[in-house]
Amino acid sequence: MRLEGRRESENVEDRRGMGTGTKIGLGGIGGLIIAGLITLLMGGDIGDVLQQAGGLGGMQSGGQTEFTQEEQELATFSKQVIASTEDIWSQIFQQYGIGQYPPPTLVLYTGTTQTACGQGNAAVGPFYCSGDQKVYLDLSFFQTMDRQLGVKGDNSSLAKAYVIAHEVGHHIEYLMGTLDQAHRKMQATNQTNANKYSVRLELMADFYAGVWAHYESRLFGSISDQDLQEAIDCAQKIGDDYLQKRSQGYAQPESFTHGTSAQRMKWFKLGYQTGDVRRATTFQESDATL
Ligand SMILES: [Zn+2]
Known part of the structure; x- marks a missing residue:
């Protein structure tokens, strides 16, 4: 997508090159399955995944870190996308009388990092933590998208922006109260039902990403x-059924946490086509209509 000349957000914490520790954190755009997929593709254990997570640029050593041109481009792009979500969500909040939009902070990091939700780990992909209202992004995930998931698009593709906008979508859910409400219900029920709530949260974040793109x-x-097609292609490739079939040869619907490829494409497209936040109805849908 074309973002030349657009402003970069100042709500950014750059922790790149400061990674420590080895604990696994939270789910994000494609959940733990992506970690499993990477592990499988590399034929290694999770320790290998963590080593790989340093990925694109120079790794940490004594605080001095050099970044490749590619990584700098991706960092600039991510800051521009976050800036755009600030402008657009501010406008939407105003338009619907929701009040002022408090933006999330984008944290760029490599490998692992501390969050209010526990230790964040690049192996799970980008994620949002409502405890500190931050979007955590290790830029090497974009490399994973290109090389391991085969998502098409260059270093400023809508597919990559969609990943960031999806995490901002969780922030919107948090601001609307949807996230806490769903988390409370998830804690009070069994795993299968909790997964159904999770899927609805994820599809709503896809929908909000679509609204932003609109x-x-x-x-x-x-x-x-072409941008739009690449983003839809991305939504397809991070569907639970697609990822599970790829990593283990079959899909287990009761274990889905992010929705099928068809659902992820549908909700992103619905957001893109309507731009109407009132259509964020994933919790009102039945299993059949979701
Ligand atoms: Zn998500």
């Missing part, structure tokens, strides 16, 4: 047909 396109004309 306004990006309408206000800035930054999104081409």
Whole structure:
């Protein structure tokens, strides 16, 4: 997508090159399955995944870190995308009389990092923590998207922006009260039912990512047909059924936490087509209509 000349967010903490520790953190755009997939593809254990997580640029040593041009481009792009979500969600909040939009902080890190939700780990992909209202992103995930998941698109693709906008979608859910409400219900029920709540939260975040893209396109004309196709292709490739079939040869619907490829594409597209936050109805849908 075309973001040349657009501003970069200042709500960014750059912790790259400061990674420590080895504990596994939270789920994000594609959940733990992605960690499993990477592990499988590399034929190693989770320790190998962590080593790999340093990925794109120079790794930490004594605080001095050099970044490749690719990593700098991705960092700039991510800050521009976050800035755009700030502008667009501020506008939407105003338009619907929701009040002022308090933006999340984007944390760039490598490997592992501390969060209010426990130790964050790049092996699970990008994630949002409502405890500190931060979006955690290790830029090497974009490399994983390209090389391991085979998602098409360059270093400023809508597919990559979608990943960030999805995490911001969880922040919107938090601000609306949806996230806490769902988490409370998830704690009071069994795993299978908790997974169903999780799927609805994830699809709503996909929907909100689509709403953001709708306004990006309408206000800035930054999104081409090819961009849109690549983002939909990405949504397809991070569907639970797709990832599970790829990593273990079959899909177990009761274990889905993020939704099927078809569902993820559907809700992203619905957000993109309507741009209407009132259509974020994933919790009102039955299993059949979701
Ligand atoms: Zn998510």
